[in-house]
Amino acid sequence: MASINTEYGRDLRKYGGFDFNACYNCGTCTAVCSLSTEEDSFPREMVRFSVLGMEDDIKSSLKPWLCYYCGECTTHCPQTANPGELMMSLRRWLTSVYDWTGLSGLLYRFLPATVTAMILAAAAVIAFSASRDFNLPEIMKAGHYFEMIAIGTVLAVIFIPNLIRMWWFTMLKPGIKVPAANYFKAAADLFIHMFTQKRARDCEDNNFRWLEHFLLVIGYLALLFTTVVLDWFSSSSLFVIILGYLVSAIVFIVTIDFVSGRIRKKKEVSRFSHASDWMFVVWLVLMGLSAFAVRLFIDLGWLENNLWLYLLHLTVLVQWALIIVPFGKWTHFLYRSFAMYFHSVKSQVK
Amino acid sequence: MNRKIGVYICHCGGNISDYVDVEKVKQAVVNDDGVFLAKTTMFACGDANQKEMVEDIRNNGLDGVIVASCSPKLHLLTFRAVSERAGLNKYNYVHANIREQVSWAHSDNKAGATDKAIQIVKSAIAKVRLAEPLMPFRFPAVKAVAIAGGGISGMRAALGLSDMGCPVYLIEKSPFFGGRTSQWDVLYTSGQTGGQMVSELYGELLKRENVKLLTGAEIISGSGNIGDFKLKVRVTPRYVPENCNGDKLNESIAACPVELPDEFNFNLTKRKAIYRNHPGQFPQTAVIDMTSCTRCGECEKICPEIDLSQEEEIIDINAGSVLVATGFDPYTPADGEFGYGLSDRVITLPEFKRLIELNDSGLVHKGRRVRKIAYIYCVGSRQPEGDNKYCSRYCCTSVIHSAIQAKKKFGDITGYHFTRGIRTYGKQELLYAESLKGGEIYLQSYEDDPPVVEVNENSLKVRINDILTGIREVSVEPDLVVLVTGMVPRADNSVGALFKLPKGRDSFFNEIHMKLRPVETVIDGIIICGACQGPKNITESVNSALSAAVKSFSLVNRGELEMEPIVATIDEETCEWCGACYEACPFDAIRKTVKGTREIAEINNSVCKGCGICLPVCPVDAIELTAYSNREIESMIDALAGSYPIMTTK
Structure with a gap:
């Protein structure tokens, strides 16, 4: 028997949820949702769990990840209870539940903590550069090594344990029995959803946003590959150089559109922005733009005299890799794909 | 014997003529004894035909008229009025129903339907031949209305009648006016307290010379009839005169050795045998409750004006109409119903409302601070078994409003509402939205699976299979359980019994027609209003009170009644x-x-x-x-069965 816990709702407000208490359970949100099905019906159920504070039920649910936030539910809600934004805050909350370090929750709930972390990261970059007497080639070399080490470490120390926790909360603890073979059979779904987010195309009138998002994911991953594996900044291959320009341009052009959407607030999906949302899109713009500029300055021979640009790029990179990627909104790339994967694993039982 | 009869046979568009050969009906009766003219018409009720009928009656001096058309429930009065307009006594009009009783009933047998229509028209002719002009009875009506019950409905009706210039006797059984309304604190939507509203009405009533206010007054017998009711009213004295007031009165009250539960506060507090009004109860003079007074004389020593020798008196009231506004009782839960009686922390909604008003800083009940409250809805209302199947209408709004008030007043309170679905209709819906947004928790169950209150030694637990959460069992441990009790008819049925007022299945007094005659009873001259008629909120009670006032007034204002x-x-x-x-x-x-x-x-x-x-x-x-003499009925039967072959089926 679940005991009603109104504290939970208060806590959820710090993750961005608001007014969901106004829900009078008409179910319009669920009826208009293009992704909700009879077996996996949301968001009303999630709103209800949030109001009553049924934490265990939310923790074990994959439903928050099944939503791709088109905002139809919020548009049609007669009580303006904002189910769409509630689903978003549940994803933030789940991210912090999966995170074994607890840092995710701290950064989501407490903005000053995020700001402090960002400042510390910047200070570390400056301090490191100073210790190397602001020697550009040395700093650039270190920057390149940092990227590789950061990716490996975040994956091993944060993501793998967190994914195991997610698996424990959503599959093992609720006692879902599936044959091991299902995990292989469903493996294809993991990659399809990770790289295409094809489910988002089923959201109402979402083809353009889906395309933008798809380009961003591909552009981002390609930029990562170009800088880390192909070592873009040191490469002399014309192909690599042009590829780098292309993918970094994709990253900042698409994200500039996302940022302007959040400023204009015309679409439901970009009407409400939590600090973590701002940080995610703004840092993507900075990443793409600064990488583009660094390479441009290299090609024009200006970088020697404009060390500050590389330091800016490195700062953005460090903040991104140590704060936003492991503990911020970046994780939705991973958790959502795995949620779709686990969902597929479960579905094959039936 | 009427010898100049006009017969009109209606097509009713085709409703009749599609199945009944109306021409054949006309031919079958046109030569009957006494029939002067027979016509068919597309719509008998249409303006053109009505005018034609008036001319026919006037020009030919018809002394009997028949329209064969729809049910008399629809148009009897229409054609009686046509007769009157033409100068013919309206009882010389007879209505024949060949639609509901013929064309609609026998659409499968046109020949048979036509035969039956002919028989029915012939029987109407037989009746109208013997019809006599009749005049309505007239008798005098006393221009005064007696109102039983001095709550919000009775007071507002009294004011309405007084405004129209009608003398009123407002008879209240308890020592104070104001009824249940005076017990309620801030009210939705006006924001006034019940007490303020009663005070406003009472102030107005005091100004009226044509209103006689009686407290401690009980109607002990009633006789007579519409226009001339004779009531005997026993008036209990107050024993405390107006000039015993202020400190002197307070000392007298303090000196009284008798202490008993104060029913105004639903026994949450105590009062003395001599007690003063609560704010919102009027008149403002104190009263001695002789049923518990020991006549020890302590109060008289302090305030010599107190006169324990006052005696009750019987007064006679003569009124043309009696308006019954005796109100309701809050439902009292049975022992053990949702833990009622098992724990002193399980209380009813009216008690809770008093509790909010009686506490100032922080809600305290029986010495405990209250922060979590479970409200259990529909207690004694909407029951699958027994008399109380009805919805009490006011409780959803009342409890949600009270919960909001408690939250505003005491701050740190969360309500858990165990509902059967919320019925905050109309503007009251805004309250529900406010409550939801304020973080109150709403749960819902089916009637056959109500919430369960567990009474433990030091705690309470309420659990419910919540249908809003996929029938999952959820629970809360509240500090206080409030049973949202509805309205039941007054246990004291003395007024109803006196006038033999009919009651509905819900045991409230019954009106003649819920929609069209909502305040009249089958006893002519006895009008009902307010919650004695069924659960109502104050707005609805006052609406019905004003309509009752007008209805009563219409019976007595001319000093004469027509029947x-x-x-x-x-x-x-x-x-x-x-x-x-x-x-x-x-x-x-x-x-x-x-x-x-x-x-x-x-x-x-x-x-x-x-x-x-x-x-x-x-x-x-x-x-x-x-108008229904043996001779008339027998002649109709003869016409139906005697002179025409019995209708045959195909």
């Missing part, structure tokens, strides 16, 4: 008074009287409704009904 002349009549020669008719009459319209040396029955024309129930029970056939 339908269709009543039972006694053949004085034949009647031998056996009492069978007296037993059968549902309206108390028959009594025994002495004519010469013989005892016979007598009909009270102002009470008789002409229902005819006394006719068949008379063993000597001494009763006739005006």
Whole structure:
């Protein structure tokens, strides 16, 4: 028997949820949702769990990840209870539940903590550069090594344990029995959803946003590959150089559109922005733009005299890799794909 | 015997003529004895035909008219009015129903339907031949209204009647006016307290010369009939005069050794045998409750004006109409119903409302601070079994409003509402939205699976299979359980019993027609309003009170009443008074009287409704009904069955 816990709702407000208490359970949100099905019906159920504070039920649910936030539910809600934004805050909350370090929750709930972390990261970059007497080639070399080490470490120390926790909360603890073979059979779904987010195309009138998002994911991953594996900044291959320009341009052009959407607030999906949302899109713009500029300055021979640009790029990179990627909104790339994967694993039982 | 009869046979568009050959009907009756003219018409009720009928009657001096059309429930009054406009007594009009009783019923048999229509029209002709012009009875009506019940409805009705210039007796059984309303704190939507509203009404009533206010007054007998009710009212004295007030009164009250639970606060507090009004109760003079007073004289020592020797008096009231506004009782849960009686932390909604008003900083009940409250809805209302199947209408709004008030007043309170679905209709919906947004928790269950209150030694637990969460069991451990009790009829039915007021299945007083005659009862002259008639909130009670005031006033304002002349009549020669008719009459319209040396029955024309129930029970056939005499009915039967072949089926 679940005991009603109104504290939970208060806590959820710090993750961005608001007014969901106004829900009078008409179910319009669920009826208009293009992704909700009879077996996996949301968001009303999630709103209800949030109001009553049924934490265990939310923790074990994959439903928050099944939503791709088109905002139809919020548009049609007669009580303006904002189910769409509630689903978003549940994803933030789940991210912090999966995170074994607890840092995710701290950064989501407490903005000053995020700001402090960002400042510390910047200070570390400056301090490191100073210790190397602001020697550009040395700093650039270190920057390149940092990227590789950061990716490996975040994956091993944060993501793998967190994914195991997610698996424990959503599959093992609720006692879902599936044959091991299902995990292989469903493996294809993991990659399809990770790289295409094809489910988002089923959201109402979402083809353009889906395309933008798809380009961003591909552009981002390609930029990562170009800088880390192909070592873009040191490469002399014309192909690599042009590829780098292309993918970094994709990253900042698409994200500039996302940022302007959040400023204009015309679409439901970009009407409400939590600090973590701002940080995610703004840092993507900075990443793409600064990488583009660094390479441009290299090609024009200006970088020697404009060390500050590389330091800016490195700062953005460090903040991104140590704060936003492991503990911020970046994780939705991973958790959502795995949620779709686990969902597929479960579905094959039936 | 009427010899100049006009017959109009209606097509009703095609409703009749599609199945009944109306021309054939006309031909079959046009040459009947006494028929002067017979016509068919597309719509008898249409303006053109009505005008034509008026001209026909006037120009030809018709002395009997028949329209064969729809049910008399629809258009009897229409054509009676046509007759009157043409100068013909309206009782010389007879209505024949060939739509509901013929064309609609026999659409599968056109020939048979036509035969039946002919028979029905012929029987109407037989009746109208014998019809006599009748004049309505007229008798005097006393221009005064007695109102039983001095709550919000009674007070507002009294004011309404007084405004119209009608003398009013406002009779309140308890020592104070204001009723239940005076017990309620801030009200939705006006934001006033119940007390303020009552105070406003009372202040107005005091200014009226034509309103007689009676407290401690109980109607002990009632007789008479519409236009002339005679009431005997026993008035209990207050014993405390107005000049015993202020500190002197407070000291007298303090000196009183008798202490008993204060029913105004639903026994949450105590009062003395001598006590003053609560804010919102009027008059402002104190009163001594003689049922508990020991006549020890302590109060008299302090305030010598107190006069324990005052005696009750009986006063006679004569009124043309009686308005009953006796209100409701809050439902009292049974022992053990949702833990009621098992824990002193399980209380009812009215008690909770008093509790909010009685506490100032922080909600404290029985010495404990209250922060979590479970509200259990529909206690004593919407029950699957028993009398209380109805919705009490006011409780959802009232409890949600009270919960909001408690939150505003005490701050740190969360309500858990165990509902059966919320019915905050109309503007009250805004309250529900406010409550939801304020973080109150709403749960819902089905009637056959109510929430369960567990009473433990030091804690309470309420659990429910919440249908809003996929019928999952959820629970809360509250500091206080409030049973949201609805309205039940007053346990004290003395006024209803006195006038034999009919009650509905819910045991509230019954109106004649819920929609069209919402404040009249089958007892002529007795009008009902407010919550004695069924659960109502204050707005609805006042609406019905004002409509009742107008209805009462319309009965008495001309000083004279007109009644339908269709009543039972006694053949004085034949009647031998056996009492069978007296037993059968549902309206108390028959009594025994002495004519010469013989005892016979007598009909009270102002009470008789002409229902005819006394006719068949008379063993000597001494009763006739005006306009439905044996001769008329027999002639109709002859026409229906005697002179025409019985209708055959195909």
